[in-house]
Amino acid sequence: MASEQGIREARGLIRGAISATLATGAGGQPFASLVTPAPAPDLSPLLWLSTLSEHTRHLAAEPRCALLFSGVAEGPNPQTAPRVTVTGLAERVPEGDVAPLKARWLARHPYAALYADFADFGLWRVRLGGALHVGGFARAERIKAAELAPDSAAVAAIAAAEADIVAHVNADHADAVEAIANGLLGAGPGSWRLVAVDVDGCDLSEGNRTVRLAFLAPLSDADGVRTALIRAAREGRARLAPPG
Known part of the structure:
Protein backbone atom coordinates (compact mmCIF):
# COMPACT_ATOMS: atom_id res chain seq x y z
CA MET A 1 0.00 0.00 0.00
CA ALA A 2 1.36 3.42 -0.93
CA SER A 3 2.03 6.00 1.75
CA GLU A 4 -0.40 8.88 2.29
CA GLN A 5 2.44 11.35 1.76
CA GLY A 6 3.44 9.72 -1.52
CA ILE A 7 -0.13 9.73 -2.83
CA ARG A 8 -0.57 13.38 -1.85
CA GLU A 9 2.70 14.40 -3.52
CA ALA A 10 1.88 12.44 -6.69
CA ARG A 11 -1.54 14.02 -6.99
CA GLY A 12 -0.02 17.44 -6.38
CA LEU A 13 2.43 16.96 -9.24
CA ILE A 14 -0.35 15.93 -11.63
CA ARG A 15 -2.68 18.72 -10.51
CA GLY A 16 -0.03 21.43 -10.72
CA ALA A 17 1.74 20.53 -13.96
CA ILE A 18 1.71 22.88 -16.93
CA SER A 19 3.71 20.42 -19.06
CA ALA A 20 4.56 16.73 -19.10
CA THR A 21 6.36 14.14 -21.20
CA LEU A 22 4.05 11.79 -23.09
CA ALA A 23 5.34 8.34 -24.02
CA THR A 24 3.61 6.54 -26.88
CA GLY A 25 4.58 3.73 -29.20
CA ALA A 26 4.19 2.70 -32.82
CA GLY A 27 5.31 -0.55 -34.38
CA GLY A 28 7.27 -1.44 -31.26
CA GLN A 29 9.21 1.83 -31.33
CA PRO A 30 8.84 4.06 -28.23
CA PHE A 31 8.29 7.78 -28.77
CA ALA A 32 8.36 10.71 -26.31
CA SER A 33 6.94 14.20 -26.75
CA LEU A 34 6.13 17.34 -24.80
CA VAL A 35 2.45 17.90 -23.99
CA THR A 36 0.49 20.44 -21.96
CA PRO A 37 -1.95 18.60 -19.67
CA ALA A 38 -4.67 19.78 -17.34
CA PRO A 39 -6.33 17.50 -14.81
CA ALA A 40 -10.02 16.69 -14.96
CA PRO A 41 -11.85 16.82 -11.61
CA ASP A 42 -11.22 13.07 -11.18
CA LEU A 43 -7.46 13.62 -11.84
CA SER A 44 -7.50 12.14 -15.35
CA PRO A 45 -5.02 14.15 -17.46
CA LEU A 46 -6.67 16.07 -20.29
CA LEU A 47 -4.71 16.69 -23.50
CA TRP A 48 -5.69 19.06 -26.34
CA LEU A 49 -4.03 17.34 -29.28
CA SER A 50 -3.71 17.97 -33.00
CA THR A 51 -4.30 15.18 -35.47
CA LEU A 52 -1.22 16.50 -37.27
CA SER A 53 0.98 15.42 -34.34
CA GLU A 54 2.73 12.08 -34.44
CA HIS A 55 1.82 11.22 -30.84
CA THR A 56 -1.89 11.71 -31.64
CA ARG A 57 -1.68 9.21 -34.47
CA HIS A 58 0.09 6.81 -32.12
CA LEU A 59 -2.67 7.09 -29.51
CA ALA A 60 -5.37 6.54 -32.12
CA ALA A 61 -3.73 3.23 -33.05
CA GLU A 62 -2.45 2.21 -29.60
CA PRO A 63 -4.07 3.92 -26.58
CA ARG A 64 -1.61 2.58 -24.02
CA CYS A 65 0.66 5.40 -22.93
CA ALA A 66 2.54 6.99 -20.03
CA LEU A 67 2.99 10.52 -18.74
CA LEU A 68 5.91 11.86 -16.73
CA PHE A 69 5.18 14.84 -14.44
CA SER A 70 8.24 16.47 -12.89
CA GLY A 71 8.75 18.98 -10.09
CA VAL A 72 11.75 21.17 -9.28
CA ALA A 73 15.07 19.75 -8.09
CA GLU A 74 16.32 20.83 -4.67
CA GLY A 75 19.83 21.53 -5.95
CA PRO A 76 22.17 20.83 -8.87
CA ASN A 77 21.34 17.12 -8.99
CA PRO A 78 18.27 16.56 -11.25
CA GLN A 79 17.63 13.26 -9.44
CA THR A 80 16.40 15.20 -6.41
CA ALA A 81 13.36 16.47 -8.37
CA PRO A 82 10.04 14.93 -7.30
CA ARG A 83 8.27 13.18 -10.17
CA VAL A 84 5.53 10.75 -10.99
CA THR A 85 5.07 8.50 -13.99
CA VAL A 86 1.52 7.39 -14.67
CA THR A 87 0.41 4.74 -17.11
CA GLY A 88 -3.03 4.60 -18.66
CA LEU A 89 -5.28 4.41 -21.68
CA ALA A 90 -5.89 7.47 -23.86
CA GLU A 91 -9.30 8.09 -25.41
CA ARG A 92 -11.01 10.84 -27.36
CA VAL A 93 -13.50 12.68 -25.17
CA PRO A 94 -17.03 12.23 -26.58
CA GLU A 95 -18.32 15.37 -28.29
CA GLY A 96 -21.08 15.87 -25.74
CA ASP A 97 -18.57 15.99 -22.88
CA VAL A 98 -15.98 18.25 -24.52
CA ALA A 99 -17.23 21.75 -23.60
CA PRO A 100 -16.77 21.71 -19.79
CA LEU A 101 -13.50 19.78 -19.95
CA LYS A 102 -12.13 22.00 -22.71
CA ALA A 103 -12.96 25.02 -20.52
CA ARG A 104 -11.02 23.43 -17.66
CA TRP A 105 -8.06 22.76 -19.95
CA LEU A 106 -8.11 26.36 -21.20
CA ALA A 107 -8.27 27.63 -17.61
CA ARG A 108 -4.84 26.02 -17.11
CA HIS A 109 -3.53 27.11 -20.53
CA PRO A 110 -5.27 30.44 -21.41
CA TYR A 111 -2.66 31.30 -24.08
CA ALA A 112 -3.95 28.33 -26.11
CA ALA A 113 -7.20 30.16 -26.90
CA LEU A 114 -5.37 31.39 -30.02
CA TYR A 115 -5.48 27.91 -31.56
CA ALA A 116 -7.93 25.94 -29.43
CA ASP A 117 -10.67 26.13 -32.06
CA PHE A 118 -8.57 24.91 -34.97
CA ALA A 119 -10.33 22.03 -36.73
CA ASP A 120 -7.45 19.59 -36.34
CA PHE A 121 -7.48 19.76 -32.53
CA GLY A 122 -9.46 17.53 -30.19
CA LEU A 123 -9.68 16.70 -26.50
CA TRP A 124 -8.20 13.48 -25.16
CA ARG A 125 -8.38 12.00 -21.67
CA VAL A 126 -5.92 9.53 -20.15
CA ARG A 127 -7.66 7.03 -17.89
CA LEU A 128 -5.12 6.46 -15.16
CA GLY A 129 -3.71 3.02 -14.42
CA GLY A 130 -0.86 2.71 -11.97
CA ALA A 131 1.82 5.21 -11.03
CA LEU A 132 5.41 5.31 -9.87
CA HIS A 133 6.13 8.23 -7.57
CA VAL A 134 9.69 9.33 -6.84
CA GLY A 135 9.78 11.87 -4.03
CA GLY A 136 13.45 12.62 -4.56
CA PHE A 137 16.74 10.76 -4.61
CA ALA A 138 16.17 7.08 -3.59
CA ARG A 139 12.51 7.71 -2.64
CA ALA A 140 10.30 5.63 -4.90
CA GLU A 141 7.00 3.81 -4.46
CA ARG A 142 4.32 2.37 -6.68
CA ILE A 143 0.76 3.65 -6.36
CA LYS A 144 -2.31 1.74 -7.51
CA ALA A 145 -4.94 3.54 -9.56
CA ALA A 146 -7.52 3.14 -6.78
CA GLU A 147 -5.12 4.77 -4.31
CA LEU A 148 -4.22 7.63 -6.61
CA ALA A 149 -7.78 8.59 -7.59
CA PRO A 150 -9.64 11.09 -5.36
CA ASP A 151 -12.89 10.11 -3.65
CA SER A 152 -15.60 10.00 -6.33
Whole structure:
Protein backbone atom coordinates (compact mmCIF):
# COMPACT_ATOMS: atom_id res chain seq x y z
CA MET A 1 0.00 0.00 0.00
CA ALA A 2 1.36 3.42 -0.93
CA SER A 3 2.03 6.00 1.75
CA GLU A 4 -0.40 8.88 2.29
CA GLN A 5 2.44 11.35 1.76
CA GLY A 6 3.44 9.72 -1.52
CA ILE A 7 -0.13 9.73 -2.83
CA ARG A 8 -0.57 13.38 -1.85
CA GLU A 9 2.70 14.40 -3.52
CA ALA A 10 1.88 12.44 -6.69
CA ARG A 11 -1.54 14.02 -6.99
CA GLY A 12 -0.02 17.44 -6.38
CA LEU A 13 2.43 16.96 -9.24
CA ILE A 14 -0.35 15.93 -11.63
CA ARG A 15 -2.68 18.72 -10.51
CA GLY A 16 -0.03 21.43 -10.72
CA ALA A 17 1.74 20.53 -13.96
CA ILE A 18 1.71 22.88 -16.93
CA SER A 19 3.71 20.42 -19.06
CA ALA A 20 4.56 16.73 -19.10
CA THR A 21 6.36 14.14 -21.20
CA LEU A 22 4.05 11.79 -23.09
CA ALA A 23 5.34 8.34 -24.02
CA THR A 24 3.61 6.54 -26.88
CA GLY A 25 4.58 3.73 -29.20
CA ALA A 26 4.19 2.70 -32.82
CA GLY A 27 5.31 -0.55 -34.38
CA GLY A 28 7.27 -1.44 -31.26
CA GLN A 29 9.21 1.83 -31.33
CA PRO A 30 8.84 4.06 -28.23
CA PHE A 31 8.29 7.78 -28.77
CA ALA A 32 8.36 10.71 -26.31
CA SER A 33 6.94 14.20 -26.75
CA LEU A 34 6.13 17.34 -24.80
CA VAL A 35 2.45 17.90 -23.99
CA THR A 36 0.49 20.44 -21.96
CA PRO A 37 -1.95 18.60 -19.67
CA ALA A 38 -4.67 19.78 -17.34
CA PRO A 39 -6.33 17.50 -14.81
CA ALA A 40 -10.02 16.69 -14.96
CA PRO A 41 -11.85 16.82 -11.61
CA ASP A 42 -11.22 13.07 -11.18
CA LEU A 43 -7.46 13.62 -11.84
CA SER A 44 -7.50 12.14 -15.35
CA PRO A 45 -5.02 14.15 -17.46
CA LEU A 46 -6.67 16.07 -20.29
CA LEU A 47 -4.71 16.69 -23.50
CA TRP A 48 -5.69 19.06 -26.34
CA LEU A 49 -4.03 17.34 -29.28
CA SER A 50 -3.71 17.97 -33.00
CA THR A 51 -4.30 15.18 -35.47
CA LEU A 52 -1.22 16.50 -37.27
CA SER A 53 0.98 15.42 -34.34
CA GLU A 54 2.73 12.08 -34.44
CA HIS A 55 1.82 11.22 -30.84
CA THR A 56 -1.89 11.71 -31.64
CA ARG A 57 -1.68 9.21 -34.47
CA HIS A 58 0.09 6.81 -32.12
CA LEU A 59 -2.67 7.09 -29.51
CA ALA A 60 -5.37 6.54 -32.12
CA ALA A 61 -3.73 3.23 -33.05
CA GLU A 62 -2.45 2.21 -29.60
CA PRO A 63 -4.07 3.92 -26.58
CA ARG A 64 -1.61 2.58 -24.02
CA CYS A 65 0.66 5.40 -22.93
CA ALA A 66 2.54 6.99 -20.03
CA LEU A 67 2.99 10.52 -18.74
CA LEU A 68 5.91 11.86 -16.73
CA PHE A 69 5.18 14.84 -14.44
CA SER A 70 8.24 16.47 -12.89
CA GLY A 71 8.75 18.98 -10.09
CA VAL A 72 11.75 21.17 -9.28
CA ALA A 73 15.07 19.75 -8.09
CA GLU A 74 16.32 20.83 -4.67
CA GLY A 75 19.83 21.53 -5.95
CA PRO A 76 22.17 20.83 -8.87
CA ASN A 77 21.34 17.12 -8.99
CA PRO A 78 18.27 16.56 -11.25
CA GLN A 79 17.63 13.26 -9.44
CA THR A 80 16.40 15.20 -6.41
CA ALA A 81 13.36 16.47 -8.37
CA PRO A 82 10.04 14.93 -7.30
CA ARG A 83 8.27 13.18 -10.17
CA VAL A 84 5.53 10.75 -10.99
CA THR A 85 5.07 8.50 -13.99
CA VAL A 86 1.52 7.39 -14.67
CA THR A 87 0.41 4.74 -17.11
CA GLY A 88 -3.03 4.60 -18.66
CA LEU A 89 -5.28 4.41 -21.68
CA ALA A 90 -5.89 7.47 -23.86
CA GLU A 91 -9.30 8.09 -25.41
CA ARG A 92 -11.01 10.84 -27.36
CA VAL A 93 -13.50 12.68 -25.17
CA PRO A 94 -17.03 12.23 -26.58
CA GLU A 95 -18.32 15.37 -28.29
CA GLY A 96 -21.08 15.87 -25.74
CA ASP A 97 -18.57 15.99 -22.88
CA VAL A 98 -15.98 18.25 -24.52
CA ALA A 99 -17.23 21.75 -23.60
CA PRO A 100 -16.77 21.71 -19.79
CA LEU A 101 -13.50 19.78 -19.95
CA LYS A 102 -12.13 22.00 -22.71
CA ALA A 103 -12.96 25.02 -20.52
CA ARG A 104 -11.02 23.43 -17.66
CA TRP A 105 -8.06 22.76 -19.95
CA LEU A 106 -8.11 26.36 -21.20
CA ALA A 107 -8.27 27.63 -17.61
CA ARG A 108 -4.84 26.02 -17.11
CA HIS A 109 -3.53 27.11 -20.53
CA PRO A 110 -5.27 30.44 -21.41
CA TYR A 111 -2.66 31.30 -24.08
CA ALA A 112 -3.95 28.33 -26.11
CA ALA A 113 -7.20 30.16 -26.90
CA LEU A 114 -5.37 31.39 -30.02
CA TYR A 115 -5.48 27.91 -31.56
CA ALA A 116 -7.93 25.94 -29.43
CA ASP A 117 -10.67 26.13 -32.06
CA PHE A 118 -8.57 24.91 -34.97
CA ALA A 119 -10.33 22.03 -36.73
CA ASP A 120 -7.45 19.59 -36.34
CA PHE A 121 -7.48 19.76 -32.53
CA GLY A 122 -9.46 17.53 -30.19
CA LEU A 123 -9.68 16.70 -26.50
CA TRP A 124 -8.20 13.48 -25.16
CA ARG A 125 -8.38 12.00 -21.67
CA VAL A 126 -5.92 9.53 -20.15
CA ARG A 127 -7.66 7.03 -17.89
CA LEU A 128 -5.12 6.46 -15.16
CA GLY A 129 -3.71 3.02 -14.42
CA GLY A 130 -0.86 2.71 -11.97
CA ALA A 131 1.82 5.21 -11.03
CA LEU A 132 5.41 5.31 -9.87
CA HIS A 133 6.13 8.23 -7.57
CA VAL A 134 9.69 9.33 -6.84
CA GLY A 135 9.78 11.87 -4.03
CA GLY A 136 13.45 12.62 -4.56
CA PHE A 137 16.74 10.76 -4.61
CA ALA A 138 16.17 7.08 -3.59
CA ARG A 139 12.51 7.71 -2.64
CA ALA A 140 10.30 5.63 -4.90
CA GLU A 141 7.00 3.81 -4.46
CA ARG A 142 4.32 2.37 -6.68
CA ILE A 143 0.76 3.65 -6.36
CA LYS A 144 -2.31 1.74 -7.51
CA ALA A 145 -4.94 3.54 -9.56
CA ALA A 146 -7.52 3.14 -6.78
CA GLU A 147 -5.12 4.77 -4.31
CA LEU A 148 -4.22 7.63 -6.61
CA ALA A 149 -7.78 8.59 -7.59
CA PRO A 150 -9.64 11.09 -5.36
CA ASP A 151 -12.89 10.11 -3.65
CA SER A 152 -15.60 10.00 -6.33
CA ALA A 153 -18.33 11.45 -4.10
CA ALA A 154 -16.13 14.40 -3.17
CA VAL A 155 -15.21 14.94 -6.83
CA ALA A 156 -18.89 15.03 -7.79
CA ALA A 157 -19.87 17.35 -4.93
CA ILE A 158 -17.21 19.95 -5.68
CA ALA A 159 -17.71 19.71 -9.44
CA ALA A 160 -21.41 20.42 -8.95
CA ALA A 161 -20.62 23.51 -6.85
CA GLU A 162 -17.63 24.74 -8.87
CA ALA A 163 -19.43 27.19 -11.16
CA ASP A 164 -21.19 28.90 -8.26
CA ILE A 165 -17.98 29.05 -6.20
CA VAL A 166 -16.01 30.61 -9.07
CA ALA A 167 -18.72 33.14 -9.91
CA HIS A 168 -19.24 34.20 -6.28
CA VAL A 169 -15.55 34.53 -5.43
CA ASN A 170 -14.73 36.55 -8.55
CA ALA A 171 -17.76 38.82 -8.15
CA ASP A 172 -17.54 39.48 -4.41
CA HIS A 173 -14.03 38.62 -3.26
CA ALA A 174 -11.58 39.78 -5.93
CA ASP A 175 -9.36 41.20 -3.19
CA ALA A 176 -9.11 37.78 -1.57
CA VAL A 177 -8.07 36.19 -4.87
CA GLU A 178 -5.36 38.83 -5.32
CA ALA A 179 -4.17 38.28 -1.74
CA ILE A 180 -3.84 34.55 -2.36
CA ALA A 181 -2.06 34.91 -5.72
CA ASN A 182 0.22 37.78 -4.76
CA GLY A 183 0.68 37.43 -1.01
CA LEU A 184 0.52 33.69 -0.45
CA LEU A 185 1.76 32.30 -3.77
CA GLY A 186 4.14 35.15 -4.64
CA ALA A 187 2.84 35.50 -8.19
CA GLY A 188 2.83 39.29 -8.13
CA PRO A 189 -0.01 41.82 -8.31
CA GLY A 190 -2.60 41.75 -11.04
CA SER A 191 -6.24 41.18 -11.90
CA TRP A 192 -6.26 37.61 -10.64
CA ARG A 193 -9.36 35.44 -11.03
CA LEU A 194 -10.39 32.08 -9.67
CA VAL A 195 -10.84 29.81 -12.71
CA ALA A 196 -11.07 26.20 -11.46
CA VAL A 197 -11.65 24.27 -8.23
CA ASP A 198 -11.18 20.59 -7.40
CA VAL A 199 -10.83 18.43 -4.31
CA ASP A 200 -7.09 19.11 -4.06
CA GLY A 201 -6.86 22.85 -4.77
CA CYS A 202 -7.77 25.66 -7.14
CA ASP A 203 -6.31 27.53 -10.11
CA LEU A 204 -5.95 31.31 -10.30
CA SER A 205 -5.35 33.11 -13.58
CA GLU A 206 -4.21 36.55 -14.71
CA GLY A 207 -3.83 37.03 -18.44
CA ASN A 208 -1.68 34.12 -19.62
CA ARG A 209 -0.38 33.36 -16.15
CA THR A 210 -1.86 30.58 -14.04
CA VAL A 211 -0.88 29.60 -10.50
CA ARG A 212 -2.23 26.90 -8.22
CA LEU A 213 -3.22 26.89 -4.57
CA ALA A 214 -2.96 23.38 -3.09
CA PHE A 215 -5.33 22.76 -0.19
CA LEU A 216 -3.84 21.46 3.04
CA ALA A 217 -5.87 18.25 2.64
CA PRO A 218 -8.38 16.89 0.10
CA LEU A 219 -11.81 18.49 0.52
CA SER A 220 -15.26 16.95 0.15
CA ASP A 221 -17.73 19.82 -0.30
CA ALA A 222 -18.27 23.51 -1.01
CA ASP A 223 -18.08 24.47 2.67
CA GLY A 224 -14.60 22.99 2.83
CA VAL A 225 -13.54 25.03 -0.20
CA ARG A 226 -14.93 28.20 1.37
CA THR A 227 -13.00 27.58 4.59
CA ALA A 228 -9.78 26.84 2.69
CA LEU A 229 -10.06 30.02 0.60
CA ILE A 230 -10.75 32.18 3.67
CA ARG A 231 -7.70 30.73 5.41
CA ALA A 232 -5.51 31.25 2.33
CA ALA A 233 -6.70 34.84 1.86
CA ARG A 234 -5.98 35.68 5.51
CA GLU A 235 -2.48 34.27 5.21
CA GLY A 236 -1.92 36.13 1.96
CA ARG A 237 -3.05 39.44 3.43
CA ALA A 238 -0.82 38.92 6.46
CA ARG A 239 2.20 38.44 4.22
CA LEU A 240 1.36 41.57 2.25
CA ALA A 241 0.82 43.71 5.34
CA PRO A 242 3.64 46.20 6.08
CA PRO A 243 5.76 45.33 9.14
CA GLY A 244 5.13 47.00 12.44
